Amino acid sequence: MCDQTLELAKELIALPSVTPVDAGCQRLVSDRLSSSGFIAEHMRFGQVDNLWLRRHEREPLFVFLGHTDVVPAGPLQDWLFDPFDPTERDGLLYGRGSADMKSSIAAFVIAADEFVAQHPSHRGSIAILLTSDEEGPARDGTRKVIEKLTAREEHIDYCLVGEPTSHSRLGDTIKIGRRGSLLGELKVVGVQGHVAYPHRARNPVHEFAPALAELTRTTWDEGNSRFPPTSLQITGMTADGIAENMIPGALSVSFNFRHSTASTSNTLMRKFEETLVRHGVNYEVDWRVSGIPYLTDGNEMIDVVSQAIHHELGIRTESSTTGGTSDGRFVAPTGAQVVELGPLNQTIHKVNECIALDDLEKLHKVYYRILVSILT
Numbered sequence: 001m002c003d004q005t006l007e008l009a010k011e012l013i014a015l016p017s018v019t020p021v022d023a024g025c026q027r028l029v030s031d032r033l034s035s036s037g038f039i040a041e042h043m044r045f046g047q048v049d050n051l052w053l054r055r056h057e058r059e060p061l062f063v064f065l066g067h068t069d070v071v072p073a074g075p076l077q078d079w080l081f082d083p084f085d086p087t088e089r090d091g092l093l094y095g096r097g098s099a100d101m102k103s104s105i106a107a108f109v110i111a112a113d114e115f116v117a118q119h120p121s122h123r124g125s126i127a128i129l130l131t132s133d134e135e136g137p138a139r140d141g142t143r144k145v146i147e148k149l150t151a152r153e154e155h156i157d158y159c160l161v162g163e164p165t166s167h168s169r170l171g172d173t174i175k176i177g178r179r180g181s182l183l184g185e186l187k188v189v190g191v192q193g194h195v196a197y198p199h200r201a202r203n204p205v206h207e208f209a210p211a212l213a214e215l216t217r218t219t220w221d222e223g224n225s226r227f228p229p230t231s232l233q234i235t236g237m238t239a240d241g242i243a244e245n246m247i248p249g250a251l252s253v254s255f256n257f258r259h260s261t262a263s264t265s266n267t268l269m270r271k272f273e274e275t276l277v278r279h280g281v282n283y284e285v286d287w288r289v290s291g292i293p294y295l296t297d298g299n300e301m302i303d304v305v306s307q308a309i310h311h312e313l314g315i316r317t318e319s320s321t322t323g324g325t326s327d328g329r330f331v332a333p334t335g336a337q338v339v340e341l342g343p344l345n346q347t348i349h350k351v352n353e354c355i356a357l358d359d360l361e362k363l364h365k366v367y368y369r370i371l372v373s374i375l376t
């Protein structure tokens with residue numbers, strides 16, 4: 001059992017699928033499951049490969065959601081081993097994507113294969129949705145596949161996302177929702193001039209300062225039982241200071257809201273701009289909603305996953321909504337119950353990314369148990 005999961009994880013890591021390139025990962029998965037009754041549908045949108053692999057047409061539909069793309073390796077000299085040459089050392093498997101998230105894919109594919117072999121007349125259907133555009137702009141990936149499935153009335157009931165959610169022990173944390181992300185590019189318009197003649201200029205830095213002080217102190221919402229309060233972070237600020245005796249004519253500010261379901265992107269935009277207006281700031285702003293928040297519907301799937309973790313790993317998991325966005329945000333609005341469970345996230349996106357070999361096998365067992373609970 002263990003060997004198959006490890007073998008597949010290593011085969012996937014060896015394919016250098018730096019986002020948005022799939023590098024044959026999805027073909028490997030569809031070939032692996034073709035003799036187990038899974039029908040493969042390869043959907044390519046733009047530069048992005050997506051795979052929809054489904055067994056049976058019945059309800060309910062249980063979907064495993066993952067991504068085959070990885071972030072770039074970074075400085076090669078800092079890696080202990082070649083990031084695309086999976087290497088076992090001291091109980092760990094090293095390689096780019098070992099934690100985020102090729103091990104989860106391998107664990108799930110092997111679990112699904114074993115499950116259908118041992119429960120050939122299981123209820124409902126199983127599907128696997130893989131994209132190569134999660135680490136990138138996420139425009140032609142899961143979002144597009146879900147649009148297509150929705151258009152042909154293919155409805156997902158349960159969705160397990162294999163993102164690395166664990167902190168210090170496998171299974172200590174699952175995600176049952178994610179915060180939304182709202183990006184803004186603000187331009188404060190002033191009047192350029194000589195520093196010796198400030199009355200003939202308007203300094204956009206000075207004009208923005210009181211508004212900035214208020215914005216960074218604002219309580220946007222109190223959060224709710226499932227989410228921490230919304231936070232605003234300024235991520236960049238530049239004034240076009242051309243010379244040291246010049247007052248800049250404009251100030252550019254970039255910022256990012258991470259918000260709970262207690263606020264919508266519209267209420268945040270309105271409140272932000274009201275503050276600027278109140279302080280008399282002359283501005284232009286470009287907004288971009290990069291993720292709407294989601295919270296999974298109901299407790300059924302949360303309970304199933306928590307019990308599977310307790311049974312296989314002997315620990316009580318914590319349900320969380322913290323961290324970045326995930327592709328679960330595209331599935332949850334369809335009404336599916338979405339829960340995320342995957343390996344430790346300590347080394348993701350870093351050099352020497354790795355997963356404990358024990359965790360790989362345990363993850364496979366937990367995924368198997370979840371399938372048994374929901375589809376038998």
Ligand SMILES: [Zn+2]
Nearest residue numbers: 100101163164
């Ligand atoms: Zn990931």
